[in-house]
Amino acid sequence: MSHLDSLIAEDIIAYLDAQENKSFLRFITCGSVDDGKSTLIGRLLYDSKLIYEDQLAAIEKDSKKSGTQGDKVDLALLVDGLAAEREQGITIDVAYRFFSTDKRKFIVADTPGHEQYTRNMATGASTADAAILLIDCRHGVQVQTRRHAFIASLLGIKHVVCAINKMDLVDFDQKVFNDIEYDFRDFAKDLGFNDITCIPMSALDGDNVTRASERANWYRGPHLLKYLEDVDVDSADLERPFRLPVQWVNRPNLDFRGFSGTIASGIINVGDEVMVVPSGKRSKVKSIVTYDGELDRAREDMAITLTLKDEIDISRGDIICRTDSPCEQADQFQAHILWMTEKELFPGRQYLIKTANKTVPASITNIKYRVDVNDLSETAVKTLGLNEIGVCTINTGAPIAFDPYQDNRKTGNFIIIDRASNETVGVGMLDFALRRAKNVHWQDLDVSKQIRAAQKNQKPVMLWFTGLSGSGKSTIANLVEKRLLDLGRHTYTLDGDNVRHGLNNDLGFTKADRIENIRRIAEVGKLMVDAGLITLTSFISPYSAERLMARELQDDGEFIEIYVNTPLEVAEQRDVKGLYAKARAGLIKNFTGIDSEYQEPENPEITINTVHMSADEAAEQIVAYLTENGYLEGTS
């Protein structure tokens, strides 16, 4: 029993005071399958006398039924609480346990070692300040050891204990310990940990868990509990920039408008000048409101409500900063992503991402590389599979306020949600903005053409193909569309096939009908452009006036006329569909080029000469035009 415990009986009030002033640490156990993580937690709880008699009796009973240690109590059963875990003798999901010593209170997350359940390990690691990485001394550093070390480092854990476990099985051989320590330090040297402490251990017998091991008398360092009590996590550096992600707007009545949230970092005082990101609006702090009274100042981790001197528009998703060091905002980022579901991540697909306080549509536009957890090497890949980690570029449908994860664990992170299933399919850590959102004052987040287009990472435009029948419009338009699709862009093609049979099936080929045909196509195309799409139309559209009408319907720069210039002789000679022959035979009336005129475009943006150019080259030329003119970049 520790000395504080005697206070319980003597002076309970003094004991409670002492409890309140204890410091606090969250840590995890991790490492490869069966290396002894759960056993270690069981041992910690057991040795700190935190197991009630009835709990212990239950464990003793269960040990006989499903324990792995013969007649001995299987301490892992104290944490492996799910029926399936007991049956299989493995950990499936993270268990949270609580214990305390005279000095500190602890929340420990016991995480699973199986690769299949890596996402549950990440769940535990995301809120931890220190990690105990277990290594079975008979097997040394494994792939899974490396994976967990890497994920811990990625999630920002700075303090690592490398617990070299099951030393009882190798007679506490110092050489075994030294070799593993060397291997691990060599692997971990670039992972950015502040400190790594290696401890020889037997979780089963309790060596170096809560007391120094006699069997490892060559080891001079601290035992695990001592380390946990002393590790200096410096978790709250109050000098960091102030960030309040607005979680909920507090409006009990017309006279009060407060902004509630948990302070992600820093300190705020009444009177401080603040700036709201992304809107860029400024004001001063009028009051810091809590149920227990107003405060003069508040710090990181406090859940408070701010009111401001000016009536400015602030909503959930904004971050209130101090004007001296506001956070960034952007809609394109580089991020590290850990993928957490069997369905692979595909660039271009739309997901939702949720940051500290905002949910926006987003797509991963590109996977730069995947990190191999074995040697941290980089491999080019097209997709990310379950438990894989990659560096990606992402594009959000609206600008978000953020800090790089390295600078702030609470404003630089996000989860990725599948839009159909609502599952959490991945998580990410922002590295930096690729392009700052240009318009800082953009507050009008009503869904508009710009927003729809930004979400698709393109500028919407109408590509109007015109030319004689058989000139190659549809062939080229199809190739262009395929190429754009490969580039992750969003397109649609309107052509005779899908328009004449439905929308325009009441129209024939008289001049009036042809004009009406084009008018409808131009209007439908305009809606599609408004939807943010790159819209391709491929119709003969023989009259300049109708093409001009179509052009004038679109906003500036959103109409590109593409003249597929194939001389009549050539088209007629090719006559792929046999239409020219029929027209010449008088079987088709009003056929352009034969008995109806084609008015050549005077200033088309692009002219394609199919006599000198293949369809592929033509498509290439058009995509190059779009790229050069910025149509394949997002708007903002």
Added chain:
Amino acid sequence: MDIKDLVTRAEQLAETSGQSLSTISRKILNDGKGLTRLKDGGQVTLKTYENAMGALKKLEAEADVNASLNLTHLQRLEAEAIHIMREVAAECENPVMLYSVGKDSSVMLHLAEKAFYPSRPPFPLMHVDTMWKFSEMITFRNRRAKEVGMDLIVHINPEGKADNVGPFSHGSAVHTDIMKTQGLKQALDKHRFDAAFGGARRDEEKSRAKERIFSFRNENHRWDAKNQRPELWNIYNTRVQKGQSMRVFPLSNWTELDIWQYIYKEKIQIPSLYLSKKRPVVERDGVLILVDDDRLPLNPGETPMEKMVRFRTLGCYPLTGAVESEATTLPEVIQEMLLTTTSERQGRVIDSDAGASMEQKKAEGYF
């Protein structure tokens, strides 16, 4: 040059600020071992000494400011719970707070008042009444809801009521299933709640220790323990489809001691059943059962005894064991709790059958 003074003050700072001596040493001497060396009789130049003293004074001033801003463990837990509640209010369409009248519910309710102050919590309270709760719980419930000004929904399983389901006539398992589990599911479906707060803690039971804070339930209210959503940082995925829902546990990371300490510190109202008093009880299979009303069938020759008892948890009175105790004040209760050697759920008749029972019940839709 007073090296001894420097060392003593640095040690004091280490003690009060919670930083290690080597960190302070690094900050003032640019050398993590510097202070230990000085302590062991090492020497420094006057210039180094003056720089170190200057840096130490700055650190002391900083520590003073920070000390006033120190967050205790309870304050952290409080902030976490508030964050969770606000997240639900902001993201879920139709949330509700399950209010079971026990000490955890009392803490949860108090935290809800704090989270939205000066607004009222933007969701109703709901109690699934099994008709066999301690009568004091019902009085207490009605009074508290009125004081806080929140809507209170009381749901009783109508079929169960019509069939007169009770623990004595139908057995504890059937009673709990029909009146509590089925009743809860009915109530959640009826009002189409997409998120329901519960006061469960991870330290209560081994399958709870595994549960997420935002715990997803399918259309049939089932918990799939082996397939929980990842839950990283404090970013919670609240999205559900129609019919699915979230159980949300803002007290997940609180321990029983934390709850009691918080109740004490914040002077939170709790039913007096938690404090010891002379009460009429009978002993059944080693468990003391309160004779709360005349529905408790007395065995032939059985007469209620007056005993000083209190309750560690509150539920249906015939299913909740009392403990003999002299603790009539909160600190005394806490004291007894800390000195006891059995866990709190032991008083609850329902958990003690099979090892995986709580997990199974949760899979079936129990909270």
